[in-house]
Amino acid sequence: MSMAQRERRELVEAMRAAGPEAPTLCDTWTVRDLAAHLVVRERRPDAAPGIMLAPFAGYLDRVQKKAATKSFPALLEQVRTGPPWWSPLRPVDALANLAEMFVHHEDVRRAVPGWQPRELTAADQDKLWSLVRRMASMSYRKAPVSVVLATPDGRQVTVRSASGAVVTLTGTPSELLLHAFGRDEVRLTTTGDAEAVAQVLGLDRSV
Template identity: 75%
Template sequence: MSMAQRERRALVETMSAVGPDAPTLCGKWTVRELAAHLVVRERRPDAAPGIMLKPFSGYLDSVQAKIARKPFQELLEEVRTGPPWWSPLRPVDAVANLSEMFVHHEDVRRSAPGWEPRTLSDADEARLWSLLRKMARMAYRKATVTVVLATPDGDRAVVHTQSEAEVTLTGKPSELLLHAFGRDEVRLETAGAPGDVRAVLALDRSV
């Protein structure tokens, strides 16, 4: 079973445990609305473009709102079973859905007070580090200083080169990945001039 599949199952279990009205880190979305987003992404190719393309966002919103009104357990079952056989996402699920399932699982987990990071295996952290290195340049593209990501084990990646001023973010790949995807509920250490660090942490990191 791929990490994406394991995260999908864990996400559904967590959603079921906290209930449909629990908050998430996805703006004002509840767990029910997040589940509806995942269903649209994987099962409604007519509406999914609205996730990335603003001209189609109105149609997306209407479709997603309708799906969100389904019985909660039905929504969770559609998330659990993943892309249907005809979906272009199905053959590439292990790659295309790894960040989606991991990040949204943490969106549910970390919306609750007193959250703690999970302990992932070295192999899973390595998978997330590889993914992070591929997408981090886009995440930190608006930085006005050089941005370096580092792990406690000594791995380093310069993900944005802008000036001699440099900010380093250090943490496990899982924490760095969440930050790169715009989440602030993370455990990181920072190094650099205080003003530069504040600017990097406040960046719009939407991909």
């Protein structure tokens, strides 16, 4: 079983335990809204472009709201079973859905006060480090300063090069990935000029 499949299974269990009206870290979305988003992303290719392309966002919103009217158990079952056989996501599930499942799993977990980071295996952290190295330059593209991501064991990568100040964000790959995906409920340490750090932490990091 791939890490993406494990995260999917644990996400569904977390959503079931939280309940459909529980909050998430996805702005105003409830757990039901998040489940509907995942179902539409994997099962409605006609609406999915609205996730990334503003001109299609209105149509996506309508489709997603309709999906959210399904019973909660039915939504969870569709999330659990993943992309149908005809979906272009199915052959690349282990790669294309790892970030999606991991981040949204934490969106449910960390919306609850008193959350603690999970203890992930070194192998899982390595997978997330590879992922954040590939995509973080898009997340920090608007930074007016250079941005370096670093791990406690000494790995680092420059994800944004700019003249002047340098800000280093240090944390486990899982925390760095969540931050790169726009989440602020993370455990990181920062190094750099205070004003520059504030600029990086305040960025719109949406991909």
